[in-house]
Amino acid sequence: MLTRKTSLTDKQAKNGTSKYVLERCASINEYYDIAFKVMLLGDSAVGKTCILVRFKDGAFLGGNFIATVGIDFRNKVVDVDNLKVKMQIWDTAGQERFRSVTHAYYRDAQALLLVYDITSKPSFDNIRAWLTEIHEFAQKDVVIMLLGNKSDMAAERVVKTEDGEKLAKEYGVPFMETSAKTGVNVELAFLAIAKELKHRATQQPNEPKFKMHDYIESRKHKSGCCSHG
Numbered sequence: 001m002l003t004r005k006t007s008l009t010d011k012q013a014k015n016g017t018s019k020y021v022l023e024r025c026a027s028i029n030e031y032y033d034i035a036f037k038v039m040l041l042g043d044s045a046v047g048k049t050c051i052l053v054r055f056k057d058g059a060f061l062g063g064n065f066i067a068t069v070g071i072d073f074r075n076k077v078v079d080v081d082n083l084k085v086k087m088q089i090w091d092t093a094g095q096e097r098f099r100s101v102t103h104a105y106y107r108d109a110q111a112l113l114l115v116y117d118i119t120s121k122p123s124f125d126n127i128r129a130w131l132t133e134i135h136e137f138a139q140k141d142v143v144i145m146l147l148g149n150k151s152d153m154a155a156e157r158v159v160k161t162e163d164g165e166k167l168a169k170e171y172g173v174p175f176m177e178t179s180a181k182t183g184v185n186v187e188l189a190f191l192a193i194a195k196e197l198k199h200r201a202t203q204q205p206n207e208p209k210f211k212m213h214d215y216i217e218s219r220k221h222k223s224g225c226c227s228h229g
C-alpha cells in the first residue's frame with residue numbers, strides 16, 4: 001500500500017485553521033483525502049450494528065440478535081465537496097460489562113452517534129447517562145448526534161418523536177429518527193457528520209459556516225410522512 005501524508009495547505013497549517021491533518025492514501029481498495037473517527041454509542045440492542053451495516057453495505061441484518069462483543073470498526077469513504085472523506089466507524093458493545101473497553105476509544109473520536117430505540121423507553125431514559133459519560137470521556141468539541149432508531153416499528157413505538165426532539169434541543173445536538181431496516185435517514189446521519197467534520201477541518205476564515213442542523217432539517221424524512229428517500 002502506498003501512503004502519503006500531506007498537510008491541508010501550507011497556509012492552513014501555518015495559521016492553524018485546521019487541527020486535522022489531511023491524509024492522502026492510495027491503495028487498490030481505498031483512496032481518501034481526509035479521515036475521521038466516528039463512534040456509535042447506546043444501549044444494547046438499539047440497532048447500532050444494523051445502522052453501521054445499513055450505511056456500509058446497504059443491507060439489513062435481520063434475524064437473531066447477536067450482541068457486539070467489545071468493539072469493532074468498518075471504513076467507508078464518502079464524497080464531500082470533491083474531497084474523499086474516510087469515515088472509520090467504531091461499533092461499540094452496548095452491554096454494561098464492555099463499558100470500560102469502549103471508554104478507552106472515546107477520546108480518539110471526532111463524532112459520536114448516540115442511539116436509542118423508539119420501542120424501548122429504558123434505552124431513551126439512558127441517553128442522559130450516555131451524555132454524562134460522553135462529557136467525561138470524549139473530546140470537548142466532539143460532534144454529537146442523537147438517533148431514535150427502529151422508526152419502522154410504528155405500532156410498538158413508546159418514545160414520541162417530540163420527546164427525542166426535546167431532549168436533543170436541551171443538549172444542543174441534532175436529532176433524527178432512523179430505521180436500519182428500511183434505511184430511512186441512515187445515510188443522511190453519516191453524511192451530515194462527514195460534512196460537518198470536513199468543514200471544520202478545511203474551513204477558511206472567509207468561508208460561510210456549515211449549518212449541520214439546517215442541512216439535516218431540510219433533508220430528513222419525518223416519521224409518519226412521505227415515502228422513504
Ligand SMILES: Nc1nc2c(ncn2[C@@H]2O[C@H](COP(=O)(O)OP(=O)(O)OP(=O)(O)O)[C@@H](O)[C@H]2O)c(=O)[nH]1
Binds near residue numbers: 046051064066095181
Ligand atoms: N425493526 C427493526 N429492527 C431493528 C432495527 N435496527 C436493529 N434492529 C434489530 O434489533 C436487534 C438489535 O440490533 P443490533 O444492531 O445488533 O443492536 P446493537 O445496538 O448493535 O446491540 P449491541 O451490540 O448489544 O450493543 C436485532 O435483532 C436487529 O435485527 C430497525 O431499524 N428496525
